[in-house]
Amino acid sequence: MQKYHHKTLLLFLLFTQIILGQTPKKLSSGEIFEEIQKLNFLGTVLYVAAHPDDENTKLISYFANEVKARTAYLSLTRGDGGQNLIGSELREHLGVLRTQELLAARRIDGGEQIFSRANDFGFSKEPNETFSIWDKNQVLNDVVLAIRKYRPDVIINRFDHRSPGTTHGHHTASAILSMEAFDLASQKNAFPEQLNNLKTWQPRNIFFNTSWWFYGSEEKFNAADKSNMIAINAGVYFGIKGKSNGEIAALSRSQHRCQGFGTMGTRGDEIEYLEFLKGDKPKSNNLFEGINTTWSRIDGGESIGKILNDIEKNFNFKNPSTHLPKLLEAYQLILKLEDNHWRELKKQQLEDIILAASGLFLEANATESSVNFNGSFTLKTEVLNPSNQNITIENILFNNQPVFANYNPEKLIQNQAIKNQFSINLPAKFKETTPYWLRENGSVGMYRVSEEKLIGLPETPHPFLTWKLKICDVPIEISKNIQYKFTDPEKGEIYQQFEILPEVSATIINDVTIFSSNESQEILVKIKSGKSNLEGRISLNVPESWKVSPAEISFAIEMKNDEKNFSFTITPPNFESLGIISPKVMIGNEIYTKSLTEIAYDHIPKQSILMPSKASVVRMNIKKSGKNVGYIEGAGDEIPNSLKQIGYQVTIIKPNEITENNLKDFDAIVLGIRAYNVVADLQFKQKYLLEYVKNGGNLIVQYNTSGRRGFNVPDFSPYPLVLSSIRVTDENAKVSFLNATHPILNRPNKITSEDFNGWVQERGLYFPEKWANEFTPILGMNDPGENQKDGSLLVAKYGKGHYIYTGLSFFRQLPAGVPGAFKLFANLVSIGKNN
Helix, strand or coil: CCCCCCCEEECCCCCECCCCCCCCCCCCHHHHHHHHHHHCCCCEEEEEECCCCCCCHHHHHHHHHHHCCEEEEEECCCCCCCCCCCCCCCHHHHHHHHHHHHHHHHHHHCCEEEECCECCCCCCCCHHHHHHHCCHHHHHHHHHHHHHHHCCCEEEECCCCCCCCCCCHHHHHHHHHHHHHHHHCCCCCCCHHHHHCCCCCCCCEEEEEECHHHHCCHHHHHHCCCCCEEEEECCCEECCCCEEHHHHHHHHHCCCHHHCCCCCCCCCCCEEEEEEEEECCCCCCCCCCCCCCCHHHCCCCHHHHHHHHHHHHCCCCCCHHHHHHHHHHHHHHHCCCCCHHHHHHHHHHHHHHHHHHHCCEEEEEECCCEECCCCEEEEEEEEECCCCCCEEEEEEEECCEECCCCCCCEECCCCCCEEEEEEEECCCCCCCCCCHHHCCCCCCCECCCCCHHHCCCCCCCECEEEEEEEECCEEEEEEEEEEEEEEECCCEEEEEECEECCCEEEEECCCEEEECCCCCEEEEEEEEECCCCEEEEEEEECCCCCEEECCCEEEEECCCCCEEEEEEEEECCCCCEEEEEEEEEEECCEEECEEEEEECCCCCCCEEEEEECCEEEEECCCCCCCCEEEEECCCCCCHHHHHHHCCCEEEECCHHHCCHHHHCCCCEEEECCCHHHHCCCHHHHHHHHHHHHHCCCEEEEECCCCCCCCCCCCCCCCCCEECCCEEECCCCCCEEECCCCCHHHCCCCCCCHHHHCCCCCCCEEEECCEECCCEEECEEECCCCCCCECCCEEEEEECCEEEEEECECHHHHCCCCCHHHHHHHHHHHHCCCCC
């Protein structure tokens, strides 16, 4: 029997932290059993580090799956400052991608995910530099907040707080902050505003997850004094999963795809070392020694434990629903617990177990992928009970209000679905479901989050629906995220998170437009409609001394989610100028100024990101020789589009297209960042590239790494060249000219110190540390307090052509529209050509 109800209502939305945009996970009986084991363990571990991919997934999986402890990873940043091996997303968009990769990793290893408001501004060489850019007090606040919220018994730092300058400054900073927060979390005068909703908390102990890497070699580590260390064999095998801990950890770590951290699973003994730092030191390798992790830990818990331990001991793998009466008996006792922390945590855990054990199917699906603030959407719900247990729908709630004015309770007949359909009108003031940390303008080092309840959450809470049920006559409420479900012809059933988006978004097609003369250029703005029959006006704000025509364009878009491009003509001034343009869309009396970006990869849920819409316009006097540039793509970057902006004809060369005949007509060939790391076929094609140089071509090789992520082409240079991890992180570092008369600094553009103004994030990275005499170093630079580094730009004559290796971060500068970087890159392309 199917029942359909239709009703229109105006409601405000609730929020939850349910996993967003994922195919609903339906637990097997083995997984239900493991969740009951976790329910019966009352202990928590907090792992602390700085970035996505810093975490030790072997330990997180070990504590979550072997010890059964609640295990969370606190990553201070979202990894915004890294590189991207799978796409072109950088900065904020990369942070969103890496956030979702962390969540994907936690879904595999069983951990939870937390963040602070710290912004990954790029590589930092030591913690004092880090704290000069982060707001240390705010980040410390967030670490203390995480401890008070999660109440960990054990804290584990990934990095050593005592070794500044030996690793990324963010790394050491994370450990320093964790050590300080270990003490402050128990003090009432530390961040007292948190205590309006939380209590102080003192973790039992804190450790440093050390290894041979921190000692420089396995030999040194083997010889080290380990009397203050605890050794844990994390190489356990989970028969119920059919996997070793090393295999689960590898699957988890391999979710960090944009960083190239795919790894193979391992089996057998694997010893992890934890150096004791502070607190009560365990006498054995059991970190929870002396800590009561049973239900008797809390007042009123013993009777609950008696019920749940008996279920665990006598679990019915064939039919878990037989345990529902006892599970519900324990549930009623949990509701009476006075300890708010354990009550809410164990209540949620047990609700999930009860839902899984019953096999109850609950779903709330919107018929569209998004709705705007003033819009309405149709919601379809489905409930099905496959068991023979007595289950009744008492009501359906939205914002704690009944969806239906008069809802008659409905008993679920075994294997017969009850379906409802109704329409919801959203209030105009409802906030968009974009990543919450991007809603406000922050600083280089910090994201701004005004809503305190959001601080630490991995993602923006989305709307959900609540069913009031009676299961075996026991009242229970179950909430589910509203999602959008559709059928893909190739992939089948697809779930996406349901989004709240504005009526309209506007995106300038090119992030940067270069004007090499005072001639006007066309600027395209893409309008995307968030509703049907959209009408409005669009204008473009331009810098002073720039002109735009027309002043305004009226538009009409008939269909929701349709897109249209509108053209403006911009005329630059006669002099060099750098500025920002931004669109303004008027819908009635409302003004919209945000762009919408969607990130879609198979390993994460689709993401919709709203940010202020803007683009750079650059008027520069740039000269160039040569016209045709071949580009061999490496990891994601946008340099090909940037070169097109200044008039080059750019051809993307696939590895199979690299032949002697196919290269000869290019004035220069450019290798994208990390090309030798990520394009394995280049090992077979390098001979053609060097032959191209020998015959008179210019080969520009951008930075590669030579460490753990692989290097596919040992003969990448015609002369000896040794790569390293040397970098200059200060984007304002002074640059000296080591060979001021060299053509690269003089033709066709005269390069001066002013051309290194306005660089973003860094000067460069992974500079060579040694090179043959055939190479000429062009630039010298260094971070404060360091010796000068001369390997950022090296040029060698080879045959009739030029081989250029550079670690300068052109992949950041050109998309950002930095004039001096464009001029210097044009000189690299032009060397040896007729001016």
